[in-house]
Amino acid sequence: MNFEYTEKSKALQQRVDEFMQKYIFPIEKEYAEFTENNLWQHYPGLEGLKDLAKEAGLWNLFLPEEYGAFSPGLTNLEYAPLAELMGRVLWSSQVFNCSAPDTGNMEVLAKYGSPEQQEKWLKPLMEGKIRSAFLMTEPGVASSDATNIETSIVRDGDEYVINGRKWWSTGAMNPSTKVYIVMGKTDPEAPRHVQQSMIIVPADAPGVKLIRPLQVFGAVESPEGHAEIELNNVRVPADNLLVGEGKGFQIAQGRLGPGRIHHCMRLIGAAQRALDLMCERVVTRETFGKKIAEYSSIRQDIARSRCEIEQARLLTLAAADKIDRFGIKVAKDLISMIKIVVPQMTCEVVDRAIQAHGGMGVCQDTPLALFWIYGRSVRIADGPDEVHMYQLGRNMIKEKMMK
Numbered sequence: 001m002n003f004e005y006t007e008k009s010k011a012l013q014q015r016v017d018e019f020m021q022k023y024i025f026p027i028e029k030e031y032a033e034f035t036e037n038n039l040w041q042h043y044p045g046l047e048g049l050k051d052l053a054k055e056a057g058l059w060n061l062f063l064p065e066e067y068g069a070f071s072p073g074l075t076n077l078e079y080a081p082l083a084e085l086m087g088r089v090l091w092s093s094q095v096f097n098c099s100a101p102d103t104g105n106m107e108v109l110a111k112y113g114s115p116e117q118q119e120k121w122l123k124p125l126m127e128g129k130i131r132s133a134f135l136m137t138e139p140g141v142a143s144s145d146a147t148n149i150e151t152s153i154v155r156d157g158d159e160y161v162i163n164g165r166k167w168w169s170t171g172a173m174n175p176s177t178k179v180y181i182v183m184g185k186t187d188p189e190a191p192r193h194v195q196q197s198m199i200i201v202p203a204d205a206p207g208v209k210l211i212r213p214l215q216v217f218g219a220v221e222s223p224e225g226h227a228e229i230e231l232n233n234v235r236v237p238a239d240n241l242l243v244g245e246g247k248g249f250q251i252a253q254g255r256l257g258p259g260r261i262h263h264c265m266r267l268i269g270a271a272q273r274a275l276d277l278m279c280e281r282v283v284t285r286e287t288f289g290k291k292i293a294e295y296s297s298i299r300q301d302i303a304r305s306r307c308e309i310e311q312a313r314l315l316t317l318a319a320a321d322k323i324d325r326f327g328i329k330v331a332k333d334l335i336s337m338i339k340i341v342v343p344q345m346t347c348e349v350v351d352r353a354i355q356a357h358g359g360m361g362v363c364q365d366t367p368l369a370l371f372w373i374y375g376r377s378v379r380i381a382d383g384p385d386e387v388h389m390y391q392l393g394r395n396m397i398k399e400k401m402m403k
């Protein structure tokens with residue numbers, strides 16, 4: 001691949017960076033204090049920031065060019081460095097309407113939604129007026145094998161009736177979340193990969209019950225949160241089904257390619273910021289008559305972190321480029337590789353930065369603790385490390401056998 005960014009991407013990188021320097025970094029502490037002290041409420045300045053990003057043309061940048069009219073026209077490779085810039089402040093991607101899980105849900109609706117579904121749900125999502133959640137994982141079954149899920153979606157006249165219990169529904173605690181995409185089974189007797197379907201469920205449908213917010217290493221991650229949700233005889237019009245019965249797995253596969261590029265590039269942004277903070281910190285403090293920056297162990301940690309970030313970045317850009325040129329299916333091994341490599345790399349780099357900060361590294365005075373939580377959770381979310389390694393190993397062996 002050609003690693004040179006296009007002029008269009010370079011210009012946008014500059015504009016996203018300028019926007020963040022001007023509007024995001026200066027309020028980082030204020031934002032953190034507000035969300036900590038006002039559970040499940042939005043920072044009051046958030047809508048104003050979104051308006052500014054919209055006016056600046058820095059809106060919905062994530063949606064790849066193949067989505068035609070819905071897309072601002074960037075390739076995955078052009079968008080990837082923008083996601084990295086946003087990853088330096090974990091909440092900032094929502095200001096540009098580029099945050100998970102909405103990005104994946106918008107892609108699903110843009111790719112698979114009917115014109116009516118798009119008008120009702122995609123339009124307000126793309127305008128940033130509402131937010132969404134994706135409900136697949138269930139407490140009752142090992143959900144890293146998505147064929148295990150048990151939620152039932154049963155046709156009854158011109159409606160579907162949904163019953164089940166979900167958890168880890170990211171964003172479902174958010175007061176702006178008005179719609180869920182739910183994965184369940186329409187035909188438990190069908191072959192394994194065509195039992196599942198996806199259906200649109202309004203968050204206020206009768207029978208939807210938020211049971212509790214889940215904490216991630218003690219953090220509730222307000223205002224988005226991660227919810228446990230009960231779906232008890234929830235009735236929705238039959239037209240809410242996406243594509244058709246049995247297409248759930250196919251939709252899930254398509255949803256995850258670009259989403260993994262976004263997650264990985266945001267994590268790389270977090271890791272890069274952690275390294276920058278580490279370099280700034282170690283020159284300001286002295287122990288035993290020397291600047292901390294002068295110790296060889298610290299310099300090795302910095303050097304190793306720089307190598308690992310650059311390796312991960314190049315691998316992720318290669319995956320983005322392959323998706324753009326050949327599609328998700330051909331890029332699947334690279335997509336698995338980045339999902340295996342990047343969250344682990346982020347945890348290691350951030351851990352070194354935390355160590356170099358001493359006590360400051362584990363408290364709220366830097367974003368490091370939250371960066372580590374993000375990296376550690378992505379090692380499980382969206383498929384645990386082992387599942388990606390299992391699939392990548394299986395693909396490699398299959399290829400060798402075919403030669």
Ligand SMILES: Cc1cc2nc3c(=O)[nH]c(=O)nc-3n(C[C@H](O)[C@H](O)[C@H](O)COP(=O)(O)OP(=O)(O)OC[C@H]3O[C@@H](n4cnc5c(N)ncnc54)[C@H](O)[C@@H]3O)c2cc1C
Nearest residue numbers: 134135136137142143144168170377381382383384386390
């Ligand atoms: C912060 C966060 C956000 C999330 N957001 C969402 C969301 O928005 N929507 C949603 O539906 N889900 C979400 N999830 C859920 C996530 O996708 C699941 O937790 C994940 O897929 C694993 O499923 P499980 O928890 O049921 O673990 P299990 O399936 O029970 O697996 C447990 C462990 O078994 C091991 N294992 C499994 N398979 C293999 C294998 N083949 N080889 C070796 N070891 C294996 C792994 O170590 C794995 O971690 C989120 C999770 C987290 C932590």
